[in-house]
Amino acid sequence: MAEGVGKASHDGAGHRARLRQKLAISGGEALHDHELIEYLLALAIPRRDTKPLAKALLREFGGIGGLVTAEWDAIGRVPGMGDTSIAAIKIVQATMLRMLRNTVAERPVLGSWQALLDYLRVDMAWLGIERVRVLHLNSRNMLIRDETMSEGSVDEAAIYTREVIRRAMDLGSAALILVHNHPSGSVDPSRQDIDITRQIAEAGKRLGITVHDHVIIGAQGHSSMRALGLL
Structure with a gap:
């Protein structure tokens, strides 16, 4: 199915609302890995049930780390992923890298070793x-x-x-x-x-x-x- 094709059911809309409520009240720790990706994709392709796609992506790349750091073209080879949804995934990595790199740049590197390792891991692992x-x-x-x-x-x-x-x-x-x-x-x-x-x-x-x-x-x-x- 192409990106954005097909409408989410009323129950699907309710499910997203429940995910949003869990996120608002308890933060990201309240959501499973597939729910984080599911909700992220829902923002990019709102008229589609994104739960199966989120689970397929996590299986393909071995988890959130592998997915977020995967190459654009590799993510695009997963059926159902288009430029808009790929961009949603990659903007997460870009944001993480910007935040971590700023932390590294602000202090002597040898005194912020863990921050450096976190930065390198997000970019290269x-x-x-x-x-x-x-x-x-x-x-x-x-x-x-x-x-x-x-x-x-x-x-x-x-x-x-x-x-x-x-x-x-x-x-x-x-x-x-x-x-x-x-x-x-x-x-x-x-x-x-x-x-x-x-x-x-x-x-x-x-x-x-x-x-x-x-x-x-x-x-x-x-x-x-x-x-x-x-x-």
């Missing part, structure tokens, strides 16, 4: 391809630039020591945090991850640029090479 990014910090460990260095396949994205250090010099960075995701979900660093991190750290050290950490993000959580004693 469920990506279908590997993405490498570098966070550039000033001498007070404030974020001055958050840049994607490369994107690759489901299991590999290139990162080059020369490019990372050259960009850090261009920006006047005092320190770096390297980040990439593992689409497999596992957050264990590979031998290649460890080697390239040490190469960048050594090159940076010669120029007075500190590599604080290399964080790996995945659906199963995160790992820190610094915490693992690998850096």
Whole structure:
């Protein structure tokens, strides 16, 4: 059925009213995951029973996290989803990222580590391809630039020591945090991850640029090479 086709029944309208009342009185915690997505979709396609579609989306992407962070085209391949309903899903991610990024930008990164991890998780944990990014910090460990260095396949994205250090010099960075995701979900660093991190750290050290950490993000959580004693 195409987006917006078909009218919700009177009982459906009553059901939405009950969801709205639960949200108003008790907040989002009172609603199940499928009810949150159902109500969100109802705002985008109000003349349709969105409960089956919400459940189908959660099954397809493995939960709210996977759904909200999924690529636009991937969501669009689910029958019943069109641009308006996809936009409703993606605006949630955009809002979350804006809020979390502002929190990260307002304080020294090393003193707001959990906020940084939350931000990275919303942006990267469920990506279908590997993405490498570098966070550039000033001498007070404030974020001055958050840049994607490369994107690759489901299991590999290139990162080059020369490019990372050259960009850090261009920006006047005092320190770096390297980040990439593992689409497999596992957050264990590979031998290649460890080697390239040490190469960048050594090159940076010669120029007075500190590599604080290399964080790996995945659906199963995160790992820190610094915490693992690998850096």
